[in-house]
Amino acid sequence: MNDAFLDTARRVIRIEADALSQLEAGLDDSFTRAVELLIAAKGRVIVSGMGKSGHIARKIAATLASTGTPAHFVHPAEASHGDLGMMGQGDVVIVLSNSGETPELADVIAYTRRFGIPMIGVASRADSTLLRQSDVAIVLPRAEEACGTGIVPTSSTTMTLALGDALAVALMEHRSFTPERFRDFHPGGKLGAQLSSxxxxxxxxxxxxxxxxxxxxxxxxxxxxxxxxxxxxxxxxxxxxxxxxxxxxxxxxxxxxxxxxxxxxxxxxxxxxxxxxxxxxxxxxxxxxxxxxxxxxxxxxxxxxxxxxxxxxxxxxxxx
Missing domain, CATH: 3.10.580.10 (CBS-domain)
Structure with missing residues (x-):
């Protein structure tokens, strides 16, 4: 039984690693345009997604915020009940959805279109509503999910998370973000100690x-x-x-x-x-x-x- 568990773990990691390789190979100028849009933002970066994509969106927003790019997460369901006001002129919105057809995202998408707020869409279907409406569309590879059934977000969320890290690091390098500045956002704990001057x-x-x-x-x-x-x-x-x-x-x-x-x-x-x-x-x-x-x-x-x-x-x- 222990061997079976290890076999499962290795299979999952292998499938997700292959998905990341596909993501790397598939990156094109849409990634560059996304970074340029984020660099030009006068306000904040708003990251939104529903379900598992929402969890990934929270992490991406946290990574951006801790590396010098002001960002926060907006829950699409809450957005329809007042949180749309958290987005404004000068902001850039990143919307995550594997299918690109998540119903709860409709109001977020419509709001950005109505008020001319630039939107970066990330999904696995180029013809999806989300990507057709986006100013910059990043298409995720249609990689195999690691669950075996194809219905549990695994490889897709791993790719989205890695894509968010890639955006954050590209912005860090553009801004020459130093460890000393990183400490300003991490004054506590072991990390804060390591970055003390x-x-x-x-x-x-x-x-x-x-x-x-x-x-x-x-x-x-x-x-x-x-x-x-x-x-x-x-x-x-x-x-x-x-x-x-x-x-x-x-x-x-x-x-x-x-x-x-x-x-x-x-x-x-x-x-x-x-x-x-x-x-x-x-x-x-x-x-x-x-x-x-x-x-x-x-x-x-x-x-x-x-x-x-x-x-x-x-x-x-x-x-x-």
């Missing part, structure tokens, strides 16, 4: 352990102890980061340490990280160099120490 976690101002090159080591030791990071940055006459003193530097200069100045003990040109960098990058640098903290400097210009990020700050938010 050093600016979110770094210590600033009076918390920074800093001395000048001419500082006596007795005073440098006090600064290290008071600030609690186990290091102290050493600045030059212009206030730029010239070096760093770590526990290792102290051990190497143990004999006669208090008779020295910071310039005599420091490691010159320390490793830094640019402001705005992902905290995950900082973790990678610290792990690779076996250090516990990094001074943060401006992305461009002189190496002015504007912050400090410690490995404990990263571990606290789930990085490491």
């Amino acid at each position: 050093v600016d979110d976690l770094m210590h600033l101002g009076d918390a920074l352990p800093l001395v000048t090159r001419d500082t006596e080591m007795s005073d440098a030791l006090i600064e290290i102890s008071q600030k609690g990071f186990g290091v102290v940055g050493v600045t030059d006459e212009a206030g730029l980061l010239a070096g760093i003193i770590t526990d290792g530097d102290l051990r190497r200069h143990m004999d006669g340490l208090l008779a020295l100045k910071a310039r005599d003990v420091m490691t010159a040109s320390p490793t830094t990280i640019a402001a705005g960098s992902l905290a995950q990058k900082a973790v990678g640098i610290m792990n690779a160099r076996k250090i516990t903290c990094l001074f943060v400097v401006p992305k461009e210009g002189p190496a002015l120490p504007i912050g400090l990020i410690h490995i404990h700050d990263c571990l606290r938010v789930g990085l490491g």
Whole structure:
């Protein structure tokens, strides 16, 4: 029996994978025109569908919204009872329907035609009402459904979902959507932690352990102890980061340490990280160099120490 279940699972995945291959091969300039229409939208992208297509539409709307394209889902049945008002001039509507003849979509289609709202239709029948009325018609391949009976939406919903992802990624690439911007829409959870920037976690101002090159080591030791990071940055006459003193530097200069100045003990040109960098990058640098903290400097210009990020700050938010 277990083998039979595995055989079923593999058959389903194989059929749906074949459907995706057909979708890839069948893409044409209608996809390009759909992306161009979405790029030109001054308002929001409205995604609508009924039944299983509705579930896919919700996911597509969520993916678009989280990747820099304002979007939301409108339920076609609710649209007929007031939610048509959620669509307006400047919007673009994406309507999903495998058959292209879903009755509940009639009011959505009619509303877009009446008010000149551009509509992208996605269906498997080129001669369907939906695609004939659409400004851009994307035809899904008539691929075999994986259920075996041909009546349960499986391959068709997989293709529609993949098509939505393709639209979202095409828009992301056009807009040069960065991980840093992605975090703006995902501040919570593990994903938010992974996309945190050093600016979110770094210590600033009076918390920074800093001395000048001419500082006596007795005073440098006090600064290290008071600030609690186990290091102290050493600045030059212009206030730029010239070096760093770590526990290792102290051990190497143990004999006669208090008779020295910071310039005599420091490691010159320390490793830094640019402001705005992902905290995950900082973790990678610290792990690779076996250090516990990094001074943060401006992305461009002189190496002015504007912050400090410690490995404990990263571990606290789930990085490491």
